[in-house]
Amino acid sequence: MTLRIYNTLSRTKEDFRPLDPANVRMYVCGPTVYDFAHIGNARPAIVFDVLFRLLRHLYGEAHVTYVRNITDVDDKINARALRDYPGVPLNDAIRRVTETTYQQYQKDVTALGCLPPTVQPRATEHIKGMTEMISTLIKRGHAYEAAGEVLFDVASMPDYGRLSQRKLEDQQAGARIAVDAHKKNPGDFVLWKQSTPDEPGWDSPWGRGRPGWHIECSVMSKAHLGEVFDIHGGGLDLIFPHHENEIAQSRCAHGTDVMARYWMHNGFLQVEGQKMSKSLGNFTTIAEVLAQWPGAVARYNMLRTHYRQPIDWTVASLEDSQKVLRDWKQGVEGVAAAAPDAECVEALSDDLNTHAAFTRLHALAKAGEWAALKGSLLLIGLDLDAANLGEEKPVAVDEVKVNTLVAARLEARKAKNFAESDRIRDELLALGILIKDVKDKATGEIKTEWEVRR
CATH class of the missing domain: 1.20.120.640 (Anticodon-binding domain of a subclass of class I aminoacyl-tRNA synthetases)
Incomplete structure (x- = not known):
C-alpha cells in the first residue's frame, strides 16, 4: 500500500518514497516549555503521532525514527522565570520553569494517547552543534556579525522563500529598515545574540550569548536524522518564518538541495467558532480539557477533522x-x-x-x-480497553472555598500577578474545578465561571 502525503513544498499530494525504507525519519517541532500547552498545541502532537503509528505499521516499528524537540532556551522562558521566581538566581528559576512545564507536557500528551517519540532532544543539549553550524554559515558567506549579533543573510540564498512562496523582494517592500539598521536585509534573522550577565548564555566565538530560535531545530534534526531526512512536520503557523529559516540554515550549511523531502502542516484550531485568545476568555490548556474530558475523547474529537483543515473545538463535538x-x-x-x-x-x-x-x-x-x-x-491510538469513558463520581465541592479562590484569582489577574493567578488556577484544577474566563459583551469586563469537571 502506497502512502501519499500532501507536501507543502510542492503544494501537491505525492507518493511517499523514503530515502531508506529501513530507516524512515521524521522530525516535528515540539513545545517551547514556558507555560502549559494549549489545546491548539495538542493538534500536531496527535496528528503526527498517528503518522508515526502508520509509518511503523507500513515499514516496521524498528525502521521508523521520530524526533520531537523540546525548546528549553528562549526569551519567553527567561521572562516567565523572572515573573514566577523573583529573587531566585535566573538559571535556577529557568530550570524550575522548564522542568515543570516539560513534565506537564509529557503528562498531557500521554493522556492524549501519544506514543513517546524515538528521541526528544533539548535545545540546551546542542549548543555546541549550533555554534559549529553558525561558524560554517559564516565561512560559506551565508551569515555575518553585526551589532553583537550573528545574522543569516537571506540574499545569499537564491531560492529563499520557496516553502512559504514568499519572494525576497516582496518582504523588502515597505520594510522598516531603520528599526534594524545593522541588517543587510530586513528579512535577515538572528542565529546568535549576546546575553547580558543576568541572562542565560554560553561561550562562543562571538562572545557569551544564546542561539536564535530557528538554528535550534536545524542542529537537532541534523544530529539525530542527518543532513537530509524524510518528513518535517508542524503547525501551519510555523511555515514562515520558522520552517523557511530552518531550510535556509540547513541547506546552506550542508550544501544540499533540500532539508526534508516532505513538509507537512496541520491547520489552525478555534474554540466555539472564535480564535483562541486570552482576551476573549476562551484560552484553554490541554490540562484543562483533560480535567473535563477523557483523553480518548479529546483525541478522537481532534481527528474527526482532516489535519490540514481548520477545526472548531466545541463542547457539542466533544459530547x-x-x-x-x-x-x-x-x-x-x-x-x-x-x-x-x-x-x-x-x-x-x-x-x-x-x-x-x-x-x-x-x-x-x-x-x-x-x-x-x-x-x-x-x-x-485509541485503546478503548484502557479508556475510562463512563461518568465520573460526583465531586464534593466546597462552594465557599471555590468562590473565594475564584475571586482571589480574578484580583490577581487585575493586579497583573499572573504567577499567583496561574497558581490558583492549578489549585482549582486539583480540586476538580474547571474555570472559564468570559468577556462580558456589554462592559468588556472579564468574568470567571466555574463548573465541576466530568
Whole structure:
C-alpha cells in the first residue's frame, strides 16, 4: 500500500518514497516549555503521532525514527522565570520553569494517547552543534556579525522563500529598515545574540550569548536524522518564518538541495467558532480539557477533522465524540483485536484522511465487526480497553472555598500577578474545578465561571 502525503513544498499530494525504507525519519517541532500547552498545541502532537503509528505499521516499528524537540532556551522562558521566581538566581528559576512545564507536557500528551517519540532532544543539549553550524554559515558567506549579533543573510540564498512562496523582494517592500539598521536585509534573522550577565548564555566565538530560535531545530534534526531526512512536520503557523529559516540554515550549511523531502502542516484550531485568545476568555490548556474530558475523547474529537483543515473545538463535538466511543467500547469489550482493517489503513494512507477512516470505522461497528474495529482503533491510538469513558463520581465541592479562590484569582489577574493567578488556577484544577474566563459583551469586563469537571 502506497502512502501519499500532501507536501507543502510542492503544494501537491505525492507518493511517499523514503530515502531508506529501513530507516524512515521524521522530525516535528515540539513545545517551547514556558507555560502549559494549549489545546491548539495538542493538534500536531496527535496528528503526527498517528503518522508515526502508520509509518511503523507500513515499514516496521524498528525502521521508523521520530524526533520531537523540546525548546528549553528562549526569551519567553527567561521572562516567565523572572515573573514566577523573583529573587531566585535566573538559571535556577529557568530550570524550575522548564522542568515543570516539560513534565506537564509529557503528562498531557500521554493522556492524549501519544506514543513517546524515538528521541526528544533539548535545545540546551546542542549548543555546541549550533555554534559549529553558525561558524560554517559564516565561512560559506551565508551569515555575518553585526551589532553583537550573528545574522543569516537571506540574499545569499537564491531560492529563499520557496516553502512559504514568499519572494525576497516582496518582504523588502515597505520594510522598516531603520528599526534594524545593522541588517543587510530586513528579512535577515538572528542565529546568535549576546546575553547580558543576568541572562542565560554560553561561550562562543562571538562572545557569551544564546542561539536564535530557528538554528535550534536545524542542529537537532541534523544530529539525530542527518543532513537530509524524510518528513518535517508542524503547525501551519510555523511555515514562515520558522520552517523557511530552518531550510535556509540547513541547506546552506550542508550544501544540499533540500532539508526534508516532505513538509507537512496541520491547520489552525478555534474554540466555539472564535480564535483562541486570552482576551476573549476562551484560552484553554490541554490540562484543562483533560480535567473535563477523557483523553480518548479529546483525541478522537481532534481527528474527526482532516489535519490540514481548520477545526472548531466545541463542547457539542466533544459530547458527540464521547457518545461514539462509549458505544464502540461496549462492542469491543472482551474481543481480541484483529489486524487493522484494510480500508481504514488505505484511508489513513491517503494523506492521513482520518475522516474517511472514521467513516469506515462506523461501518465496521454497524456490521458488528468488532475485532477489526478494535485493531483499527489501536492503529489510530485509541485503546478503548484502557479508556475510562463512563461518568465520573460526583465531586464534593466546597462552594465557599471555590468562590473565594475564584475571586482571589480574578484580583490577581487585575493586579497583573499572573504567577499567583496561574497558581490558583492549578489549585482549582486539583480540586476538580474547571474555570472559564468570559468577556462580558456589554462592559468588556472579564468574568470567571466555574463548573465541576466530568
